[in-house]
Amino acid sequence: MNTSGLVRLAEAGQPAGFGHDVWWIVLIKVVAAFVLLLLLTLFAVVFERKVIGAFQVRPGPNRKARGFGWLQSLFDGLKLAFKEEIIPALADKPVYFIAPVISGAVAFISFAVIPIGAQVSLFGHTTMLQVGDVPVAVLVVLAASSMAVYGTVLAGWASGTSWPLLGGMRAAAQMISYEVAMGLSMVAVFMTAHSMSTSEIVNGQIKTWYFIPLLPSFIIYFISALGEGNRTPFDLPEGESELTGGYLTEYSSFKFAMFYLAEYIAMVTISALCVTLFFGGWRAPWPISLWDGANSGWITIVWFLAKTIIFMGVLVWIRATLPRVRYDQLMSLGWKVLMPVNLVWILILAGLRLTARNYDQTRWLVLAGIVVTLLLLVLLWPEKEKDEKTQAKRRVDTGVGGYPTPPVDLVVPPNPHLKRIEAQREAATVGAPSGTSESPGAAGGSGSAGTGSAGTSGKEE
Template sequence: MTFPNLDSFGHDPWWLVVAKAVVVFVFLVLTVLVAILAERKVMARMQRRLGPNRVGWHGALQSLADGVKLALKEGLTPVGVDKPIYLLAPIIAVIPAVTAFAVIPFGPMVSVFGHHTPLQLTDLPVAVLFILAITSIGVYGIVLAGWSSGSTYPLLGGLRSTAQVISYEIAMGLCFAAVFLLSSTMSTSEIISSQHRHWFILLLLPSFVIYAISMVGETNRAPFDLPEAEGELVGGFHTEYSSLKFAMFMLAEYINMTTVSALATTLFLGGWMAPWPLSLLPGANSGWLPVVWFVAKVWVFMFVFIWLRTTLPRLRYDQFMNLGWKVLIPTSLAWVVVVALIRAATMHSADGTRALILAGAGVLVAVALLAGIVRAMRAPAEALAPPPAAPGVDAGFPTPPLPAARSARVPEVSNV
């Protein structure tokens, strides 16, 4: 098994770089097609329905048929939109979603037509921060789509998305800080090599739990799909979009799901390394076989996305904000401090001692984190009610009637 590092990149011929970029793009598009079909089939199974079963073998071509249908639909542009930004917003949402996958490792060093190359497009000394930055740009597509539509509900969806990204990217970034402390690097390929003894899910369990929750919020998926809540905002930020422009938003959402799943695999599940006890088999972590382990781990997270959508109702907005600001961020910050203290205290100790202490502390913090999550989810809706009005004051909600409305009331008619 040969672990790539930063010195392994920058030596490929141009045609190999182009081939890698094309393979990454095709992988993402095919994953989106399969994910949409799998989501509909799995949700149908969980809800005791059939799901798509007409187009192709057991509905296997349904996603492709839906894509062709969207491409052939008439693209409507409402009157009153800011047309340049309205047309640019879907592109801004898709491009960062695809670009972020450039630094995700698929496997170890392999031989391609005589060239020894890593199964990764490129790597950077700050690769994880690059992913965090580039995915943050993608939210501009949602915000600008809501603002440029010139409509109330898309604007509210865009504002919700802004608050959502600010709230949950802080907790996500603190999860990354714990990984950086333990691996002493921000390179994705070197983070995987630092997990050759212990996967970070065992040593940084609170970081994994917080990241798993934050990645659902970052991708606007249920139960955190508040920017596109159809029960409140019709369709949210993409209400005024149709045809291929709407399809690009869907493409960006599912590619973002794949990206955050791949990043979780890289940071906490050993990346492309085989799980135990398969890792004991000779050749399990060499050649092209690690690509299978990587894709399998990514699809575990994709299944969890579908499972959550089928199982949980949408959160109230106050619950969502309480969870991010009062539970995830303080816990993540405290856990980073704990990891730093343990790392400093065990600087000259054996790796096994440090791993045992981190695992024990992680379990304790994870239990406290889950207790805080349960408490935040049980916040009563009555807490949102306005304070009781003073005697003689109209207690209208959310605003009292205007003076003109009071004077226009029809007096009661006596029956005498």
């Protein structure tokens, strides 16, 4: 088994400490990451239920026979696998089958590039506690999340019923929009760390964790990650109060379990990536970091997991606190707030970086750029018309006290085929002696049509 293809990938300037592992160490790391994710998922499900229970002043799962509730998700998972599977008659079978596979498989990929700990010694080999790293590691996470959208969208489409389709369409637009915002929020991290490799980003946070200098990026990342991972308050593709179950309404048994798994792995990945990018990865927090041994060896896993679980707790906290937003609010938040703020912030950061160096000319250029931009903003900012006319226009009175009715001045254009219709129509027997089958309603109808266009008859009333 020669891995030249992968070795070629290594040639492209692989981060230090990677690409030297023996194959069985790689295998151990892959299996360990897989098992860790599964365990974290099982933990996350109970953790979320217990924390939400605490928020709502109730115990949550607490059966003694299920490890005081901590094994509840394991039992639920076993039960799900043995449930009956129902496939809708109108479902597109192949796509219906592939969708949960995509969701489940792709969810695991991101975790491969997350650094879980520092360099350790494993059976006599020194290795990094990370499955693999590439110069574009963070882009791997983005690629995996952009593939995960397919699982959701295809599930919605292939189910062949209305609610899942609506959920799938919501997912398509929402997840792409928030992926753009999420990608932009990482740009500032790349600029600061001078790298897109996760291990080097963690190495760049020896002095300060990036959430301090890059606070706006962190906030935007966290909000957009909620949208990307379909977490409340942005869980519109599921939206159980509107769409029953959204994209996974028609899924049952093991396929449902796959979506469930993917959702909770996404929760873990969001938290782990947040820790990696902004909170020093596996590095120990401040008072502990004074101890020399804190930032090396196996103990680093503890710091990483602790920070990840804290962020998972924040996700649950948000779910327990915030209501679901409306779809148009979600879209305008993503496109009109997160993205412009992010772009301006990146520009400011780049300007600061340039002026911090002692390049006189660049400094003046940056200052001139700021002045010109401010001037343009002041001169070209569209003024809001707040005069009487607009105010009056705003209060369009329908005349019936706020009930939804067509506007009073609505002009219906006349039917272009009116002449032909009138020519072809039989003459109505208006005023014929009673006893014929003619009803007064029909006579009235033909009479009003005879006066001319429908628009004029509407106005007469």
